[in-house]
Amino acid sequence: MVDTAARTRRAGARNDLVTQLLGIWLLLAVFLDGWAHMHLPGLETFFTPWHAALYSGLVATAVWTASVIWRNRQPGRPLTRAIPAGYQGTVIGLALFAVAGVLDLAWHEILGIEVSLDALVSPTHLLLGFSLFLILGTGIRSGRAASGSEAFKWTPPAVLSLALMTGLGAFFLIYCSAFVRTPPAVPYLQTPIGSPGHTQAELPPALGLASYLMTTALIIAPFLYTLSGARRPPHGIATILVAVVAWLPLAMSGLRPAAVAGAAGATAAAVVTDVLLARRAGPWLRRRLPAATAILAALIWTGQLAGIAVASSIQWPVSMWLGAVVLSAGLAAALAFLSSWNTKSVPGPTVLRYQA
Template sequence: MMLDAAETPVINGRRDLITELFGVWLVLAVFLDGWAHLNLPSLETFFTPWHAALYSGMVATGLWTASVIWRNRKPGQPLSQALPPGYRGTVVGLVLFAVAGGLDLLWHELLGIEVTLDALVSPTHLLLGFSLFLILGTAVRSARTGRRARDFEWTPAALFAVVLMTGLGAFFLIYCSAFVRPGPTALFIPMPVGTPGRLQAEMPVVIGLTSYLLTTALILAPFLFTLSAARRPARGIVTMLVAAAAWLPVAMVGFRPVAAAGAAGATAAAILADVLLARLPQDWLDRRLPAVAAGIAALVWTGQLAAFAVADGIRWPVSLWLGAVVLSAAVAAGLALLSSWGANAGTRYAGALG
């Protein structure tokens, strides 16, 4: 049953914001540990300063969560009933992280330490990542609990949570990030079918194009999620999402100059996108959201490519780099259409499709 406005739980914005600040600790520790796996191939033990940063952050988060539950408890009330809105998933995440941490220790003792790409797809690391998503999503669950869609307003903590989850997603997808793979700056000479070495020459381009599509989804999916329960985009949301998806991975691989230039260009374009969104008529958001999403994607990647051109030069043929922008815009438009699909979708987006 949907709760009436008077019955809606009171959202403690300060409490949730503190919880998400602990999330910053966790996300930064994850990227620090990732940096160690990428740059220290001689790493041969589970007990490292980077793991200490991560697990101490989890202990601190657990203690804070316990204090939140205890303060929320009424006299005589079981602890299981004292969980504030949104914090049940947090507790599940903490327990799951402890289990995954033990399994990760056992994994390393039996099979050794992962070096680079295998560290990102290790089952125990993926389980740790899932538990972190549950913890980082606390403020989103808290803000949405018991609220009608038309009454919902994004709290600063909830928006911060979405940005942190985007950053964590960027960590696990760093091997196919368009921000750490500046593909358009690499020379590519098209070869006819059947030419020896053609597949090997095309593989970096295939990976580069795929990276653009996946990174577009990483940025636009949370943007559309925040818009699904609000009439207007949150101020600065595109810039925050692009910054999380770009700068954290770029820092993890060591601030390579060309990659950093591309991240700066994309961030500048994202700022422009936010300025334009603030001036956009509501009718465009209501009826032409796919076009808006496509425009955001096109603007962000055009900014990145412009920065590449200045910092190092673009060596892909125009058909490739322009095609990457167009394909990314198409992915963004498709996500926007799917995110708003419903009983009235055919009517609502008739203009966008026509």
């Protein structure tokens, strides 16, 4: 029987869900602020409606977290012992966010407002991002604490937590998103090596290929994480991950027809993948994990390319766009292989195993 003290150290699925719903507020405010910086030039002040949306979300999350801790307290015990399992990181994230907000205000007052790529790599903004990452991860940490030694169950708060953290990653990596850049829709001028202008001609498609690899990793890494300690990934996880990685950055940067069609094609491919995964048992997926993730990546990018072809046209030669799909599939398989490396000796049915 679980003692009362152990029970009170857990927040509960309902509290976790409220925390993650507040996380939606925070993440949407981040993208809204990014949209303002991209589409409203001349923002030269820290005090904007979009910052207000973000920091009011922080206050709401802080008040809610404090209420959870207060209701979890026990007579005669320190208040710090009332922090539910998994919420220690939330408290740290809230405190760091407040500190980073003050530092960000001082940064802007001294050095001015960033207007481009520098805004995404500003140290104070990165600290804000790390703080948000801790806050948005509450559902997963709490769920893992509740599962104990049993197989981890992907409850709605945990799935939402993973989606929000992935969306935050997509925000900070928007400059290398294959959904935003749509590289194959950009004309490619084949210039022989050594000829004048070769470097300038090769740079955009090279960045495009790199964006495919980065975006693939951003989707596949959390997908693989869903198999960590769990019997099978949650239903619909491929669609959820593709949706947050594709559509949130597109809504922020601009809904260009080719990009929208590509994202729609990739999302449709993810839905097909989820249907196929739902028909297979968890052990089957683990035994064939590298192949499964390679197929997932190949389907996503084939769907994107099909969407771009319908809405616009593919400007890359077949060797380029097909090579991007193959490279992405290879990276996905490599990540899956590494995630299951040297785990055969670990007992239990939930361990990732690789079978050639």
